[in-house]
Amino acid sequence: MDNKQLAVYFIAGTPNCPKSIEQTLEEAIKGGITMFQFREKGKGALVGEAKKETALRLQLICREAGIPFIVNDDIELAIEIGADGVHIGQEDKAASIVRDKIKGGIVGVSVHTMEEFEEAIKDGADYVGTGPIYATVTKSDTRPVAGTSLIRRMKERYPEFPVVGIGGITLETAGAVMEAGADGVSIITAISMADDPAEAAAYLKKEMQ
Ligand SMILES: Nc1nc(C(F)(F)F)ncc1COP(=O)(O)OP(=O)(O)O
Numbered sequence: 001m002d003n004k005q006l007a008v009y010f011i012a013g014t015p016n017c018p019k020s021i022e023q024t025l026e027e028a029i030k031g032g033i034t035m036f037q038f039r040e041k042g043k044g045a046l047v048g049e050a051k052k053e054t055a056l057r058l059q060l061i062c063r064e065a066g067i068p069f070i071v072n073d074d075i076e077l078a079i080e081i082g083a084d085g086v087h088i089g090q091e092d093k094a095a096s097i098v099r100d101k102i103k104g105g106i107v108g109v110s111v112h113t114m115e116e117f118e119e120a121i122k123d124g125a126d127y128v129g130t131g132p133i134y135a136t137v138t139k140s141d142t143r144p145v146a147g148t149s150l151i152r153r154m155k156e157r158y159p160e161f162p163v164v165g166i167g168g169i170t171l172e173t174a175g176a177v178m179e180a181g182a183d184g185v186s187i188i189t190a191i192s193m194a195d196d197p198a199e200a201a202a203y204l205k206k207e208m209q
Pocket residue numbers: 009011037039041072073087088089090091092108109110128129130139164165166186
């Protein structure tokens with residue numbers, strides 16, 4: 001995959017969006033996000049048919065905008081609707097199994113150490129997300145806050161492999177994550193809870209250029 005696709009990687013589920021998630025995604029796309037991950041988790045998250053129908057609507061919005069539509073964790077849903085890819089964590093199915101199931105799709109893996117990073121590469125991951133870079137309230141079960149040092153080490157070791165930072169990244173701190181060598185930033189709250197998600201996305205896009 002093209003590393004630039006990770007530049008402004010918006011992640012959201014219905015619990016993260018005060019407005020409708022469709023409206024929030026459309027505004028974020030207007031602002032210039034480069035990739036979207038549907039992460040339907042947390043209090044009040046949709047399940048079953050409702051989750052699938054929302055995923056299909058969001059996928060259509062991404063298709064029309066020409067940006068990749070990624071599903072978090074739910075490999076079966078991703079395959080069922082023909083998503084562009086999946087993102088899995090260390091606690092989810094092994095990347096090697098997902099790689100086989102998702103054939104030509106994009107497989108993203110969360111990594112927190114160089115060992116996990118090297119294993120993800122061996123398993124055929126197309127990109128990795130590493131963090132939490134800063135403290136975050138969006139995800140309660142995170143590893144300790146990592147800062148940007150691991151991104152630097154990962155890029156020193158594998159300069160070409162696509163790496164995106166995640167966790168508590170704001171408009172004020174996105175520049176530091178890019179300066180550390182990341183190909184992009186993954187953002188939930190700074191876009192989904194912004195008064196103007198399009199403006200927040202546009203600011204981040206400029207920061208990442
Ligand atoms: N969802 C994510 N997306 C990324 C991405 F690289 F896309 F930015 N990196 C990391 C995560 C965290 O993934 P995971 O560890 O499975 O936890 P959760 O399923 O709660 O999100």
